[in-house]
Amino acid sequence: MELTGADIVVRCLQEEGVEHIFGYPGGAVLYVYDAIFNQEKIRHVLVRHEQAAAHAADAYARSTGKVGVFLVTSGPGVTNAVTGLATAYTDSIPMVAITGQVPTHAIGEDAFQEADTVGITRPCVKHNFLVKDVRDLASTMRKAFHIARTGRPGPVLVDIPKDITVARCRFEYPETVHMRSYNPVTRGHQGQIKKALGLILTAERPMIYAGGGVILGEAAEELNRFAELLGFPVTTTLMGLGGFRSSDRKWLGMPGMHGTYEANMAMQHSDVLIGIGVRFDDRVIGNPKHFAQTAHKIIHLDIDPSSISKRVRVDVPIVGDVRETLRSMIALLEQTLAAGQKTNETAVADWWKQIGKWRERKCLNYRDSEEVIKPQRVVQKLWEITGGDAFVTSDVGQHQMWVAQYYPFDKPRRWINSGGLGTMGVGLPFAMGVLLANPDAQVACVTGEGSIQMNIQELSTCQQYRLPVKIVNLNNGYLGMVRQWQQIEYGSRYSQSYVDALPDFVKLAEAYGHVGIRIEKPSDIEPALRDAFGKYKDRLVFMDFITDKTENVWPMVQGGKGLTEMLLGSEDL
Amino acid sequence: MRHIISVLMENEPGALSRVVGLFSARGYNIETLTVAPTEDHSLSRMTIVTSGSEDVLEQITKQLNRLVDVVKVVDLVENAHIERELMLIKVRATGKEREELKRLSDIFRGRIIDVTDRTYTVELTGDAQKLDAFIDALDRASILETVRTGISGIARGERVLKI
Numbered sequence: 248m249e250l251t252g253a254d255i256v257v258r259c260l261q262e263e264g265v266e267h268i269f270g271y272p273g274g275a276v277l278y279v280y281d282a283i284f285n286q287e288k289i290r291h292v293l294v295r296h297e298q299a300a301a302h303a304a305d306a307y308a309r310s311t312g313k314v315g316v317f318l319v320t321s322g323p324g325v326t327n328a329v330t331g332l333a334t335a336y337t338d339s340i341p342m343v344a345i346t347g348q349v350p351t352h353a354i355g356e357d358a359f360q361e362a363d364t365v366g367i368t369r370p371c372v373k374h375n376f377l378v379k380d381v382r383d384l385a386s387t388m389r390k391a392f393h394i395a396r397t398g399r400p401g402p403v404l405v406d407i408p409k410d411i412t413v414a415r416c417r418f419e420y421p422e423t424v425h426m427r428s429y430n431p432v433t434r435g436h437q438g439q440i441k442k443a444l445g446l447i448l449t450a451e452r453p454m455i456y457a458g459g460g461v462i463l464g465e466a467a468e469e470l471n472r473f474a475e476l477l478g479f480p481v482t483t484t485l486m487g488l489g490g491f492r493s494s495d496r497k498w499l500g501m502p503g504m505h506g507t508y509e510a511n512m513a514m515q516h517s518d519v520l521i522g523i524g525v526r527f528d529d530r531v532i533g534n535p536k537h538f539a540q541t542a543h544k545i546i547h548l549d550i551d552p553s554s555i556s557k558r559v560r561v562d563v564p565i566v567g568d569v570r571e572t573l574r575s576m577i578a579l580l581e582q583t584l585a586a587g588q589k590t591n592e593t594a595v596a597d598w599w600k601q602i603g604k605w606r607e608r609k610c611l612n613y614r615d616s617e618e619v620i621k622p623q624r625v626v627q628k629l630w631e632i633t634g635g636d637a638f639v640t641s642d643v644g645q646h647q648m649w650v651a652q653y654y655p656f657d658k659p660r661r662w663i664n665s666g667g668l669g670t671m672g673v674g675l676p677f678a679m680g681v682l683l684a685n686p687d688a689q690v691a692c693v694t695g696e697g698s699i700q701m702n703i704q705e706l707s708t709c710q711q712y713r714l715p716v717k718i719v720n721l722n723n724g725y726l727g728m729v730r731q732w733q734q735i736e737y738g739s740r741y742s743q744s745y746v747d748a749l750p751d752f753v754k755l756a757e758a759y760g761h762v763g764i765r766i767e768k769p770s771d772i773e774p775a776l777r778d779a780f781g782k783y784k785d786r787l788v789f790m791d792f793i794t795d796k797t798e799n800v801w802p803m804v805q806g807g808k809g810l811t812e813m814l815l816g817s818e819d820l
Numbered sequence: 821m822r823h824i825i826s827v828l829m830e831n832e833p834g835a836l837s838r839v840v841g842l843f844s845a846r847g848y849n850i851e852t853l854t855v856a857p858t859e860d861h862s863l864s865r866m867t868i869v870t871s872g873s874e875d876v877l878e879q880i881t882k883q884l885n886r887l888v889d890v891v892k893v894v895d896l897v898e899n900a901h902i903e904r905e906l907m908l909i910k911v912r913a914t915g916k917e918r919e920e921l922k923r924l925s926d927i928f929r930g931r932i933i934d935v936t937d938r939t940y941t942v943e944l945t946g947d948a949q950k951l952d953a954f955i956d957a958l959d960r961a962s963i964l965e966t967v968r969t970g971i972s973g974i975a976r977g978e979r980v981l982k983i
Contacts, residue, residue: 365834370845374888377833394888427983428830428891553882556875 252381252412253278256345259388261288262420265316267307267683268292268345269300273320274360275347278412292683292712295704297324299676301331301344302702305402306673306680308340309663310638312465314395315340315680320347321409322360326367330670332402333371337667338486339463341400343391344372350410351379364406373401381414386421393424398431399551400463431550435567440575443521443546443563444583450519450544451594452601453479456502458531459486459666460524460549464569467491467659470523473573476580477590479521480602482510484531485651486666487524493655499602500611503531504804505648508610508813511804513602515541515811522547524569527559528667529806535559537809548572610802610815611652620769622646622721622794626653629691629719632776637661637689640677642698643669645727648800650693672701678716679708689717689780696722696749696791706759709787717779718789720752723796731799735820736806756789763789822851823877824896824903824973826981827866830889831857835864838887848872848880852905852948852970863891863983867972892981900976906943907951908933910965911958913940921962928954939964947971 250258256279260268269292272280283291294300297319304315315335319328325346335342349358365377374394376387384407391403447453461470461483467490474481474497481491482502491498500507502514514520514532520543525531527547532538535558547554547561548569555564565572613623626649629637639654640663641647647664656662663681665673678692699720709716721727729744753763762783766775772792779788802813814820829835836855843850848870855866870880877895884893896903913921918940925932925942928950934941944954948971955966975981 366837369834369838369841426888429888551886553879553886555882557879560875 248417249415250418251278251282252384252407252414253282255381255384255416255418256388256407256412257282257286257289258418259385259420260316261286263314263392265289265314268316268318269294269303269307269680270318271297271300271320271324273324273347275321275349275409276318276324276412278409279318279345279347279407291318292679293708294676295707296702297327298331298672299679299702299705299708301328301342302334302673302676303680303683304342305331305335305340306640306663306677307684308335308342309677310660310681311684312660313341313684314392315342316345317342318345320360321349321364322362324360325362325364329368329371332368332404334665334668334670334673335402336371336373338459338665339400340402341395342402343395344402344404346404346406347412348377348406348408351408352410354408364404368404372404375404375406377406378408378411381411381416384411385418389421390424390426394429398429432552432566433568433571435548435565435572435575437575439563439565440572440579443565444576444579446519446544446546446563447477447521448583448588448590451591452516452518452598453477453521453595454513454517454519455479455481455521455523456484456514456525457481457487457490457523458484458525460569461487461490462659464524464550466524466570466573469570469573469577471495473577473580476577476584478595480513480599482506482514484525484528484666485664488651488662489656489659492657494657501651502810504533505652505800505802506531506804508608508802508815509602509605511802511810511813512605515809517543519543520545522549522561523573524549526554526557529558532559533804533810533812534807537812540809608815613801616795617769620766620772620792620794622649622723622792622798623653624769625719625721625772625792625794626650626693628772628776629693630654632773632780633689633691637691638663638681638685640664640674640681640690640692642674642694642701643671644695644698645731645798645800646693646695646698646721649721652800671698674698675702675705675709675716675718679705679712679714682714682716683712690715691717691719693719693721695727696720696724696752697726697746703755706756706761706787710760713785714787715785716787718787720789720791721794722749722752722791723794723798724749725796728800730797734797734799735803735814752789752791756787761787761789763791765791765793767793821873822869822871822897824901824971825868825870825880825884826894826896826973827868827884827890828858828892828981828983829864829866829887830891831862831864832889835889836866838889839866839868839884842883842887843870846879846883848876854970854972865981867970869971891983894975894981896973896975899979901973902976903947903971903973904945905948905951905971906945906969907954908941908943908967909955909963910939910941912938912962912964914938917962924954924957928957930954
């Protein structure tokens with residue numbers, strides 16, 4: 248039987264096991280929306296702005312490992328979603344974007360709602376397609392999902408002109424994909440693995456530095472086992488939080504610009520650094536020249552060859568799937584240890600003593616107060632009340648760093664944030680995606696009064712789909728991270744970082760049909776959180792915490808500085 | 821250092837812009853670029869001349885390989901290779917200059933492929949230096965127009981870039 252292109256799109260999604268898609272209708276995708284109307288397997292979630300559709304699909308993927316899907320119309324539908332694509336691309340999130348396009352005969356004629364989607368999105372997707380023949384539609388969709396989820400994952404966009412969605416052909420979903428130009432490496436090179444183990448066994452000051460690749464590659468269990476076998480210290484990056492159990496003593500916290508003193512010192516002073524699913528990002532290792540001042544032997548395990556030796560020269564690269572490769576390493580390590588060979592135990596014990604001294608700096612201590620709400624305390628209370636087991640989404644800025652520092656995660660895929668692109672406004676749509684994928688979970692969106700207003704319209708979507716997000720708004724009346732940089736690097740000239748004329752967030756939440764609570768005293772933090780997760784369990788609760796206006800995130804490595812050139816508090820200014 | 825990168829890629833619409841976009845987005849330079857389908861029309865072969873340190877070249881190669889449409893990438897400079905460029909050059913040719921230009925073109929093994937009573941159009945093939953040398957040998961004022969294809973390259977001997 249012949250199907251229309253629109254039906255084929257829906258059938259392809261069903262074949263891929265897609266349960267939810269996020270989107271917003273418009274002229275070019277109306278046949279597809281018609282096909283969605285006529286079926287029940289896929290649930291469509293109507294957002295209030297296309298950017299939110301992309302972010303929600305992204306978080307759906309981040310929290311489950313499945314491919315997130317969104318659907319928007321041509322022209323402004325796509326351009327609104329570009330930030331969402333770029334956000335997912337930078338963090339390597341598997342996603343498929345289906346976008347409407349003007350009919351093929353109108354392409355290039357500056358038609359109504361026409362934009363060069365493939366051109367505009369090219370630099371911020373893993374790959375994109377323009378479907379010009381309905382007979383290519385099913386195979387293109389199959390390829391899109393395949394490319395999105397394999398290798399280093401990423402968003403893939405399929406642009407479908409309107410006439411293709413109404414044209415008909417026989418539907419057949421290909422079972423396999425063969426692409427001669429796309430064959431990601433999965434198994435790490437055995438010789439390189441052996442070489443790496445040689446270095447690992449002789450290391451005196453080893454350090455495991457794990458990142459988002461561990462989470463994307465479902466390798467958390469293997470990472471924990473690997474570190475357990477070796478007894479080596481572990482640091483996990485912003486994107487890797489939860490990839491290693493934070494309750495384990497071997498965990499030194501997060502490294503980088505706002506990393507812990509001990510993690511940064513140990514990164515810098517290690518003699519063998521084992522990078523797993525990381526990319527030696529500027530926010531993590533600071534100035535690469537400074538980083539190279541200490542002699543390191545670096546082992547780097549990653550699925551993407553282009554991540555290797557990009558910013559920092561690596562001694563033993565291992566290209567492969569993180570989980571597969573870690574498994575091979577663990578197997579070989581177990582054999583070696585069983586045969587009586589050991590790690591350099593004496594040296595490593597001394598190394599741990601040194602790390603213990605760094606830890607004594609207690610770099611995350613802050614001066615608490617009973618008069619004014621300290622944002623760190625709100626995050627710590629959130630951790631207590633949710634048993635450290637909530638899904639936490641964040642926006643971008645100080646509050647994001649405070650969650651990373653004060654809400655330690657034990658499980659992967661619990662911490663959902665825009666690490667690479669640093670997109671303000673992701674928090675609320677992220678929380679929507681997480682809740683749709685995990686309907687019974689506790690989901691908190693930690694945000695600030697700056698970020699939340701970038702996608703505040705999604706409070707309406709949350710009402711329509713009854714999504715009980717707990718919004719923790721750390722409201723200091725400033726674009727806090729901007730203010731902090733201006734204080735430290737721009738002579739306290741607070742140019743445009745004070746946010747005047749804020750709305751009454753309680754009334755705003757109520758206007759959307761939600762619960763709003765304003766919290767102004769430290770003693771009210773806990774009761775508010777308890778109500779949010781207890782009494783108002785099934786409601787969206789907007790908690791507007793009026794916090795210390797000028798609290799800063801410490802420690803801090805200023806841009807361009809070396810990893811160990813840390814400011815530990817305002818006394819270092 | 822100068823590199824000649826040969827890329828074998830799917831002959832798909834937009835494939836060229838993916839490569840060019842990659843170079844501009846990551847700040848790599850392109851000195852010349854040529855592209856055309858191969859004997860197998862499903863594939864295109866591209867030759868890019870670029871310059872950069874070994875580290876930059878390593879990244880260029882890796883980033884090119886990361887493009888979904890790219891099948892194979894090789895730097896021809898690593899091994900013995902042949903490079904050729906085609907130039908068409910239109911020059912003012914009147915009076916005694918006509919004989920002189922004909923002779924010069926013969927020396928460079930060029931061919932005069934179009935003639936008017938006031939102009940010659942010369943076709944010349946060779947590596948970039950040879951084409952430059954021909955231009956230098958001419959009186960600049962006599963050059964009316966030049967068009968060059970950019971370098972195409974191939975490895976010497978048994979080495980081939982094929983699927």
